[in-house]
Amino acid sequence: MEKNGENVGTHNLVDLTVLDLGNNFLTGTIPIGIGKLNNARKLWFHANELSGQIAPSLGNISQLLVLSLYENNLSGSIPSTIGNCINLQFIYLDDNKFSSSLPRQLFIFPSLIELYIGNNSFTDSLPVEVGNLKTLSTLSVSDNKLSGEIPISLGDCLSLENLWLDGNFFQESIPPTFSTLRGLRSLDLSRNNLSGEIPKYLGKLALESLNLSFNNFEGELPKQGVFGNASQVSVLGNNKLCGGIPELNLPQCSSQASKKQREYLPSKVKISVVVVVLCLMLVSCIFATLYWVRKSRRKPVDVPSAEDPFVTMSYTELFKATDGFSSANLVGTGSFGAVYKGALDRDGTMVAVKVFNLQQQGALRSFMAECEALKNIRHRNLVKILTCCVSIDFKGNDFKALVYEYMPNESLDKWLHKDGHEQLGRNLKFTQMLNIAIDVASALDYLHNHCQTPIIHRDLKPSNILLDDDMIARVGDFGLARFLPEVAQTSLVGIKGSVGYIAPGNNFVYYLIYFLVYECINMKTNAHPPILAISFRGD
Structure with a gap:
């Protein structure tokens, strides 16, 4: 990275926003001139053979979002100037040779999502300032030389999903404040000097992996939650534990009197x-x-389909996929929330993420209605749901979202009408409109006549009809949907949804084709037909 003591090439890169030099065989030190990259957002130097210390001039890059230096031979201390990079969201310093104490400036970033500093030789304690990281999802300090008590301030990191403190010299008991970490999925406290009883509240968290092995815990092991699955919990090397499920092979807890x-x-x-x-x-x-x-x-039992098992997605994964739910990825908005497009890190799959605004009255009911309606239905003309996410966001608020298969041709509404003052660049042929009408009618026929419990959509309109790569129509947005027995008991005085959809009769397909043709005729003037100009609302 340096030649004859001079920086190589950094003066020509001042306007660079992304610099990726990872997975090479670079040697030497990080040049002092790195601080001249004032516009850099992402710096990737990982998996090289860089040595020496991190250049203090790194603190000049105030817009930096990602710093990736893992798997090098960097040593010494982390410069306190890193605190000037106030916008950092991802820091990867693991697998190096750092040997100092952790600077408090490493724990002041208001938007930090992931912090990896494992497999180094950091000493002293974990600073209490770690509680400032309200948006932190993953914290890894594994295999260092940290000691003292685990800070109780970690309980303030309400967005934590992965907490790995294993391979250190932490002492005393597990902090009671861990009970506030409702979104915690993976907790590793193994290979420390922790003692005391294992808190029962850990069994009430949403943990999927818990490693407490090789400590000095004692007393009865709980059986609730994660403790009820031997494949998800490890307590090896704690010779004073008893009880628990039989699969863990611990001695029974019994008093002498009994x-x-x-x-x-x-x-x-x-x-x-x-x-x-x-x-x-x-x-x-x-x-x-x-x-x-x-x-x-x-009453027949509803059995979810095994052909498309839902995958688990966390708030952090959806946050990354949509670039922080940025406006650039906003597809559309509705009464109860907004829809964003994104690409999953795991395989690059494009998805549409419908985020519900739980502050809006009726949003939670809409979320529950959509989950109930979509959990057991499958049809080529219905938008495919991939999974749902029920978690908490980086501010500790409840978060609910539905993840759908992404429809690249967007909604029928955008094909039929101009968007604001922009010129319409898409046209539908009559045959395409006819096929769309047939697709929608097929979806409704399935919902009304072929589901185990017939479903009434109640909000069919062009903006809720989406088009895939092949212009095949998919009906979406089941937030107002109701099951037929439920609808049958409801008075017809109040009609819910948007006008343009009434339960189909014998001539429904003809009305739908007429509706689409009418839309096409009026699209050049951007005039909606009268049927869309009225909206009924009621219960």
């Missing part, structure tokens, strides 16, 4: 108790079986 009492029970009494218990269990099983058989005859 043990002596059991020893003095006559054998006949023990046998009688066992027989009575077995008889009661047998009778209970018979009644339970009869009850469930009768219940299953009255």
Whole structure:
């Protein structure tokens, strides 16, 4: 990176926004001239053989978002000037040779999402300022030489999903403030000097992985939540633990008094108790079986399709996919939220993310209605739902979103009408309109006549009809949908949704074709037909 003590080429890169030199064989030190890249947003120097310290001039790059220096031979300390890069969101310093204490300036970034500093030799304690990282999703300080107590301020990082503190010298007990980390999925505290009892509240969190092995924990191990799955929890090397599920092979927790009492029970009494218990269990099983058989005859059980199992997506993953739910990725807005397009990091799949504004009255009900309507229906003319996300955002607020397959040709409404003052650049042929009408009619026929429980959409309009790569129409937005028995019991005095959709009769397809043709005729003047100019609202 340097030649004869001089910086190489940085004076020609002052307008650069992204510099990716990762996965090469670069040697030497990070040049002092790096600070001249005032417009840089992303610096990737990872997986090289760089040595020495991080240049303090790095703090001049105030617009920096991503700093990736992992898998090098960097040493010394992290310069305090890094605190000037106030916009940092992702910091990757793991797998180096840093050996100082952690500067407090590393924990002041208001928008930091991921911080990886594992596999180094950082010493002293983890600064209490870590609690300032309100938007932090992943914190990895694994395999360092950190000591002291785990800061209770970590409980203020309400957005944490992955917390890895393993391979250090942390002491004392697990902080009680961890009970506030409702979104925590992975917690690794293994290979430390932690002691005390394991808190029962850990079983109430949404943990999918918990590693407490090789510490000095004692007492009874809980059985709730993550503790009920031996493949998700590890407590090896804690010789004073007892209880837990049998698969963990821990000794039973038993008091001496209860043990002596059991020893003095006559054998006949023990046998009688066992027989009575077995008889009661047998009778209970018979009644339970009869009850469930009768219940299953009255109401069929909904079984989700196994062909398309939902994948798990976190708030952080959706945040990255949509570039922080930026306006550049905004596809459209509705009564209860907004829709963003994005690309998933895991495989590059394009998705549409519908984020619900839970402050809006009726948004939560709309979310629940859409989940209920879409969980068991599959049709080529319905927008395919990939998964839902129920979590908390970086501010600690409830977050709910639905993730759909992305429709590149957007909505029918954008094909039929001008967008503001922009000239319409798309035209529909009559055959395309006819095919779209047939697609929509097929979707409604499926919803009304072929679902296990018929579904009424109640809000069919051009903006809720989406078009895929092949211009095949997909009906979406089931926020106002209702199941037929529910609708049948409702008075017809109040009509919900947008005018332009009434439950189909014998001539529905003809009305729909007429509706589309009417739209096409009026699209050049951007005039909506009268049927769209009126909106009924009611319960």
